[in-house]
Amino acid sequence: MTRYLRLMRLFTGATLSAQLEYRANFLGAILASLGEVGVALLGIGVLFGQPGTETVGGWTFREALLVTGFFMLTEGVISVFIQPNMSKIAEAVRTGSMDFTLLKPLDAQFGVSTRHLNVLRVGDLLIGLGLIAYAASGLTVTGGGLAGAAVLYLSAVVIVYCIWLALSTTAFWFVKTQNASELFNGVFGAARFPVTAFPVPVRALLTFVVPVALITTVPAQALTGTLTPALALASPLVAGAAFVLTRLFWLRAVASYTSASS
Amino acid sequence: MTALWRKVRVLFSTRFAEMVEYRAEVVIWMLSGTLSLVMMLVWMGQAASAPDGRINGYTPAEFASYFLGVWVTGQLLVVWVAWELDMEVRQGTLSPKLLRPLDPMWEHYAAHVAERVVRLPAMLGLVALFAWLAGASFSTDPLNYLAAFGLAMLGFSARFLWEYCLGLLAFWTESSSSFGEVVWLVYAALGGMFAPLAFYPQWVQNIAVWTPFPYMLGLPAQLLAGKASLADAGRGALVLGAWLIVFWFVRLAVWRLGLRKYGAVGA
Numbered sequence: 001m002t003r004y005l006r007l008m009r010l011f012t013g014a015t016l017s018a019q020l021e022y023r024a025n026f027l028g029a030i031l032a033s034l035g036e037v038g039v040a041l042l043g044i045g046v047l048f049g050q051p052g053t054e055t056v057g058g059w060t061f062r063e064a065l066l067v068t069g070f071f072m073l074t075e076g077v078i079s080v081f082i083q084p085n086m087s088k089i090a091e092a093v094r095t096g097s098m099d100f101t102l103l104k105p106l107d108a109q110f111g112v113s114t115r116h117l118n119v120l121r122v123g124d125l126l127i128g129l130g131l132i133a134y135a136a137s138g139l140t141v142t143g144g145g146l147a148g149a150a151v152l153y154l155s156a157v158v159i160v161y162c163i164w165l166a167l168s169t170t171a172f173w174f175v176k177t178q179n180a181s182e183l184f185n186g187v188f189g190a191a192r193f194p195v196t197a198f199p200v201p202v203r204a205l206l207t208f209v210v211p212v213a214l215i216t217t218v219p220a221q222a223l224t225g226t227l228t229p230a231l232a233l234a235s236p237l238v239a240g241a242a243f244v245l246t247r248l249f250w251l252r253a254v255a256s257y258t259s260a261s262s
Numbered sequence: 263m264t265a266l267w268r269k270v271r272v273l274f275s276t277r278f279a280e281m282v283e284y285r286a287e288v289v290i291w292m293l294s295g296t297l298s299l300v301m302m303l304v305w306m307g308q309a310a311s312a313p314d315g316r317i318n319g320y321t322p323a324e325f326a327s328y329f330l331g332v333w334v335t336g337q338l339l340v341v342w343v344a345w346e347l348d349m350e351v352r353q354g355t356l357s358p359k360l361l362r363p364l365d366p367m368w369e370h371y372a373a374h375v376a377e378r379v380v381r382l383p384a385m386l387g388l389v390a391l392f393a394w395l396a397g398a399s400f401s402t403d404p405l406n407y408l409a410a411f412g413l414a415m416l417g418f419s420a421r422f423l424w425e426y427c428l429g430l431l432a433f434w435t436e437s438s439s440s441f442g443e444v445v446w447l448v449y450a451a452l453g454g455m456f457a458p459l460a461f462y463p464q465w466v467q468n469i470a471v472w473t474p475f476p477y478m479l480g481l482p483a484q485l486l487a488g489k490a491s492l493a494d495a496g497r498g499a500l501v502l503g504a505w506l507i508v509f510w511f512v513r514l515a516v517w518r519l520g521l522r523k524y525g526a527v528g529a
Contacts, residue, residue: 028437035443039297039450046457047304050317057307179287182294189296190303197304 007106008114015084015117029120036075037127040068040192057197063224064194065135070153070216071192073128077157078164079121083181085113086164090171090178096260109250113165132223141223148222148232155239156215162242165250172253191216211238269364273372281377288377289384291340298336298455299392302329305457306396318461324487326398328458330389331410331483336455337385338378338414339478341421343370344442347429351524352436360521367513371422401488409495410482416502417478421449423509430513433520454480474505 047053048061056064089112092098101111167180187210190198195206195213207213214235221227281288306322315321320328347370350356359366393400401407428445431438450456452466452475459467459476470476477498484490 022436024435025437028435028440031437031440032443035440035447038444038447042447042451042456043301043304046461047308049463050461052312053308053317056304057311179290182290186294186296190300192300193304197307199303199307199310202303 004106004110007110011115012117015115016119019117019119026120030123033121033123033127036124037072037131040071043192044068057194059194059196062135062138063220064197066132066139066220066223067194067216068192069128069131069133069135070156070219071128072124072131073153074156074160074188074191074215076121076124076126076128078160079124080118082161082164084116084118086168086181087178088112088116089168090176093171093257094260098257099259102254102257108254109165109247113161136223139224142225145223145225148227149219152214152222152227152232152235153219155236156219158239159211159214159235159242162239162246166246169246169250169253172257188212188215194220214238269368270372273369274376277369277373278376278379281373281380284377285380288380292337292381292385292388295333295336295340297450298329298332301456302326302333302396305329318458320458323397323399324489326393326396327400327487328483328489330392330396330398331400331486332453332455332479333392334385334389334486335410335414335417335479335482337381338411339418339421340377340381341374341418341425343374343422344425344429345439346370347426348432348438351430351432356524365517367426367517370426374418374422398487400486403488405492406485406488409492410485413477413482413485413495413498413502416499416506417474417482420474420478420502420506420509423506423513426513427509427516430516430520433523449475449479452476453478454483458484472501474502477502 044056044061044064047056048064054060059067089098092101092112102108104111163184164181167184168177170180171177190202190206191212195203195217198206203213214231218227218231218235222232302325305317305320305325309315309317309320309322309325317325347356350359356366359369392398424445425442428438428442431441452459452470452473454476459470459480462470481490481494481498485495
């Protein structure tokens with residue numbers, strides 16, 4: 001365990017010093033973050049801007065802003081921690097450089113998942129946390145709610161990681177996976193809004209088929225204290241099951257890996 | 263004239279062959295732009311839960327018609343030329359193209375038009391499916407469709423030119439794609455991807471009418487939904503045409519300035 005922590009520190013240092021070589025990109029990253037948060041805020045801004053609109057899907061403005069905050073935070077987690085690593089899996093399979101990862105005396109899944117970071121998008125994380133803090137400051141949040149939200153958000157991150165890893169692992173058979181992540185982004189766009197804002201059939205789809213509701217709505221519900229026990233239990237269970245399944249899927253994929261030249 | 267016609271034909275047929283290769287990706291790209299569909303669903307939910315069943319006079323079915331119109335029009339307005347230019351400038355693959363007696367812009371333009379043709383069948387199928395699921399209904403006047411298509415074509419050309427300018431920023435900066443994201447936000451907001459333009463505060467509307475955005479996205483959608491007149495379309499076409507001329511000259515200026523700055527990789 002300490003060995004893995006030490007490796008993570010090494011990886012972080014290496015990727016940081018590589019990225020600081022390209023400081024000019026920082027301006028671009030800030031613009032991209034602003035664009036991202038602009039889309040999210042405009043969406044709920046226009047919805048609540050209509051005369052007579054007090055709630056959207058039973059959520060007040062502050063509460064809905066909480067969901068937007070979790071959405072931005074998740075976008076940040078994806079662009080800082082998940083996407084930089086996952087997008088390189090396909091490349092490594094195609095060129096055969098996956099060999100080097102597999103030959104190292106450490107768990108290959110750990111290796112491909114932690115090697116890279118995109119520090120330029122840390123802004124997204126800060127914006128997300130800022131939005132959550134601002135929204136929560138106008139609501140009554142209990143200590144228990146905060147702890148619950150933290151735990152549920154952690155399982156949300158695990159779910160997001162598993163979906164991305166599963167999609168990227170298909171690269172061992174299909175080589176190209178960028179399109180799969182495009183599709184994920186398309187569906188994930190729905191997480192900007194509380195799941196109750198959608199018509200009932202879509203709501204079911206977003207809760208059970210693609211667990212978008214578990215990623216942003218459920219942690220926000222934990223903060224506002226409106227979470228049902230069923231959903232509170234469902235999220236960690238889904239996260240655990242997803243983790244085991246993707247682990248098995250990954251092992252199967254690696255077992256079928258035959259490098260680039262063969 | 264025949265020489266020009268031959269150029270057009272060759273450009274189009276080669277790009278068409280290339281795009282047909284990407285047909286699976288084209289369908290996936292179509293599905294990844296979901297913002298208008300997400301907004302449609304949320305507005306439908308809002309209208310359904312409002313006491314009189316409507317928001318600002320829109321019933322759920324009318325929201326469905328409008329946003330599906332936006333989605334279809336948005337499909338015709340997809341432009342990725344900035345991304346390709348960024349790549350060509352940074353990797354130096356632009357250099358051989360400069361030797362040809364033809365502005366490289368036309369090659370990209372032909373590729374985009376050819377991609378529309380590949381996109382069309384799947385797009386019509388999907389919109390029919392969505393319309394059936396959401397209960398949307400569209401205009402029955404063929405002239406409205408013609409006008410919407412004309413506006414979308416003008417809008418596409420305008421967007422192509424401004425995206426081309428953004429792509430050419432790669433001559434000066436590494437992060438031209440980020441500028442693109444911010445411009446996209448303005449396009450989506452004023453175009454009416456979040457809500458019909460009438461839902462915005464008055465001062466935003468006052469600004470928006472002077473920009474090309476509402477006429478390339480929101481207006482065709484309203485025409486398709488049967489909520490705008492042909493007179494509106496004519497006015498929109500005039501504004502779009504004026505902007506098209508502006509963008510044409512801006513593009514030309516940026517291109518000339520950029521080429522002077524351009525030193526291929528290794529030079």
